[in-house]
Amino acid sequence: MINQPIDPFFRRLFIVIVLVMIFVLLHLMMPVIVPFVVAFVLAYLFNPLVKHLSRYVKRWIAIIVVYATITLGMVLLLWWLIPTLWYQLQAAWEYLPQVLNWYNQVVREWFVGNTRIRLPPLEAKGFSETLVEYMQAHYKFSDASTVMTQLLASSMNFINSAGLIVLVPILTFYFLFNWDKRLYTWKMAIPNAYSKKVIGIAQECDRALMAFIKGQLLVMVLLGVIYAVQLQLIGLELGLIIGMGAGIASFVPYLGFGLGFIAAIIAGLFQFGLDWLHLSLIVGAFLIGQAAEGYVLQPLLLGDKIGLSPLWVIFAVLAGASLLGFVGMLIALPVSAVLNVLFRHLYTYYQATDFYKGRKQLDLFGKK
Numbered sequence: 001m002i003n004q005p006i007d008p009f010f011r012r013l014f015i016v017i018v019l020v021m022i023f024v025l026l027h028l029m030m031p032v033i034v035p036f037v038v039a040f041v042l043a044y045l046f047n048p049l050v051k052h053l054s055r056y057v058k059r060w061i062a063i064i065v066v067y068a069t070i071t072l073g074m075v076l077l078l079w080w081l082i083p084t085l086w087y088q089l090q091a092a093w094e095y096l097p098q099v100l101n102w103y104n105q106v107v108r109e110w111f112v113g114n115t116r117i118r119l120p121p122l123e124a125k126g127f128s129e130t131l132v133e134y135m136q137a138h139y140k141f142s143d144a145s146t147v148m149t150q151l152l153a154s155s156m157n158f159i160n161s162a163g164l165i166v167l168v169p170i171l172t173f174y175f176l177f178n179w180d181k182r183l184y185t186w187k188m189a190i191p192n193a194y195s196k197k198v199i200g201i202a203q204e205c206d207r208a209l210m211a212f213i214k215g216q217l218l219v220m221v222l223l224g225v226i227y228a229v230q231l232q233l234i235g236l237e238l239g240l241i242i243g244m245g246a247g248i249a250s251f252v253p254y255l256g257f258g259l260g261f262i263a264a265i266i267a268g269l270f271q272f273g274l275d276w277l278h279l280s281l282i283v284g285a286f287l288i289g290q291a292a293e294g295y296v297l298q299p300l301l302l303g304d305k306i307g308l309s310p311l312w313v314i315f316a317v318l319a320g321a322s323l324l325g326f327v328g329m330l331i332a333l334p335v336s337a338v339l340n341v342l343f344r345h346l347y348t349y350y351q352a353t354d355f356y357k358g359r360k361q362l363d364l365f366g367k368k
Contacts, residue, residue, distance in 0.1 A: 042172045
């Protein structure tokens with residue numbers, strides 16, 4: 001029997017169809033894949049601590065100790081934080097009449113005097129009545145079944161999400177338990193000719209990524225403390241919430257400063273009015289925080305872990321937001337840290353090529 005070669009067109013078509021089917025399956029299975037990805041990332045972050053503890057106890061005991069320590073820390077943090085946050089939320093609710101008064105006397109009057117738009121007056125006691133009137137004017141009674149269907153669907157989605165959240169710690173445990181064995185399996189799967197180079201690049205990416213994540217977490221915590229302490233000393237009743245929120249949001253460059261500054265100025269206007277002293281102190285607090293982040297915290301805790309200029313940092317954040325939204329903004333800098341390592345090795349390889357040294361030229365236009 002004569003073996004006839006396969007037509008290259010059908011071979012390429014088969015490969016394209018297989019790739020399309022794989023991407024479609026990945027898209028359909030995304031709700032199932034996401035918990036595994038999250039668990040893998042958490043296992044990657046916790047593995048250094050588990051590996052250190054496993055020198056003294058068995059690995060599964062070390063994992064339980066890490067779990068218990070993290071849980072206890074979160075409980076103690078919430079035990080202290082929730083009463084304080086509750087008090088500040090109550091203070092924010094008490095500012096509602098001032099907000100409504102500002103809306104009625106400033107915003108509404110400006111629209112009435114300068115535009116044809118007629119905004120309705122608002123009162124705190126009339127919120128529920130206004131909501132009912134709005135629902136009656138824009139929705140029919142027959143839509144109740146649709147509303148109930150949406151509520152039921154939302155409830156089912158919440159139950160599924162809660163189930164996945166419970167699943168993540170279990171998956172993280174199994175990832176941590178077999179971490180070394182899994183890494184060894186991946187290492188042995190690399191061809192021997194490229195094993196040393198690939199492992200070296202992977203270790204360099206790991207060092208850059210872990211150093212960046214550890215440093216960034218410390219920057220977030222310390223920056224949140226700096227903002228919160230300053231705003232509390234100024235007398236801003238919402239200072240703790242705003243300061244901590246600005247510190248957490250600082251994981252995305254310039255986002256924490258921008259959101260915290262706007263929120264603090266608005267809260268200061270409602271609490272102190274046009275008191276230029278307090279407003280100037282709020283501005284000074286954020287300038288001090290920004291200076292501390294740029295000249296003290298980042299150089300000491302982060303250093304040059306990414307090796308990107310501010311222009312590339314902004315580009316990476318905007319590109320991540322454009323591709324994956326808020327999640328893209330969160331992972332933009334860690335991904336950039338890995339890509340920067342890969343690009344350095346690629347550039348070094350390029351400089352060693354004959355094309356770069358001028359020994360060989362690409363025939364772009366054909367020989368004459």
